[in-house]
Amino acid sequence: MxxxxxxxxxxxxxxxxxxxxxxxxxxxxxxxxxxxxxxxxxxxxxxxxxxxxxxxxxxxxxxxxxxxxxxxxxxxxxxxxxxxxxxxxxxxxxxxxxxxMKLPGFEAPGEGDDSTAAEGPVAKGEWVEVGTREELGEDERLEVNVADRSLAVFEADGEIFVIDGLCPHRSGPLVRGQLQGKTVTCPLHQWQFDLESGACQDNPGARVGTYEVRVEDDGRILVKF
Ligand code: FES
Missing domain, CATH: 1.20.1290.10 (AhpD-like)
Structure with a gap:
């Protein structure tokens, strides 16, 4: 058995x-x-x-x-x-x-400041550091907040992708979604999103925001706003 x-x-x-x-x-x-x-x-x-x-x-x-x-x-x-x-x-x-268990979403208020990459307003076109490759860990993902915006950082097929962290359907936490290739599945109602384009495979009218990403030689991940 x-x-x-x-x-x-x-x-x-x-x-x-x-x-x-x-x-x-x-x-x-x-x-x-x-x-x-x-x-x-x-x-x-x-x-x-x-x-x-x-x-x-x-x-x-x-x-x-x-x-x-x-x-x-x-x-x-x-x-x-x-x-x-x-x-x-x-x-x-x-x-x-x-x-x-250090799960995302269970931080007490005031904790999790590590995941706040920038608190103040961010100018359009500004590059903001959101973490390092090392911080992605075994799960190959990281949740960060930049200027009150939740972002999900993923490593998929050796590339780094950054998308908006909340699902456009009902705000499901995409950072906890299942990753398959370059597709993430929302943990709430299983809508699937392409990490490159942000397109939703289940609802052509929905998409998640994507960001231009730069990875420095020392592993720092920067996102363009
Ligand atoms: S909240 Fe993501 S599919 Fe419903």
Whole structure:
């Protein structure tokens, strides 16, 4: 029996030594949520992981909920919903776990200043540094704010692209979208955008803003406004 991504060793072991008992349990879990969309199921799972104080499970379901389009506010609401059963200590511990994940959108006010490349007004045609290649990290992406504008920086097929960070549909955080080649898919309703042109493949009337980019020899990424 294969081990699903994120599944615990203990569960895999039980599936080997008690296949009958575990299959009943797993079927119960699958069927008990069959009328709920995945995002709602994962948010409910976050509530249970806070109550059970399961950091690994919490991280797993936070990621799944985000992948299904949940917003940071919804995740925090789910954590708070655990309060009547879990109490304040577990709620606060759960928030520590989530903050340690360093996910975009979970910075406290005043934090995340690192991602603010320029606070004042930016003149048209001005080049502004938005980060370095190194800062793109393994995810090959970076979220920055320039003069109150949210931008998403991606590395795709060895090139750097900068687009507006908010989806023109309903402001989905494109920096958390799935990247495939030079196409990013919005995590909320899966509209797809070409990183080069900004064109939306799902709605010809919509497009996301794109920016001219320059990468210096030392890895600094500059964007032209
Ligand atoms: S917010 Fe709906 S597709 Fe992006």
């Amino acid at each position: 294969g081990k699903a991504k994120g599944e615990s060793r203990g569960l895999a072991y039980l599936q080997q030594v008690r296949p009958q008992a575990v299959s009943h349990l797993l079927r119960f879990f699958r069927e008990s949520g069959q009328h709920l969309e995945p995002r709602t199921r994962f948010l409910i799972s976050i509530v249970t992981k806070v109550i059970n104080l399961s950091p690994r499970g919490l991280q797993q379901y936070v990621r799944r909920a985000l992948d299904e389009g949940a917003s940071p506010d919804e995740i925090i609401d789910a954590v708070l919903c655990a309060y009547p059963c879990a109490g304040l200590t577990k709620v606060v511990d759960a928030l520590d776990v989530i903050l340690d």
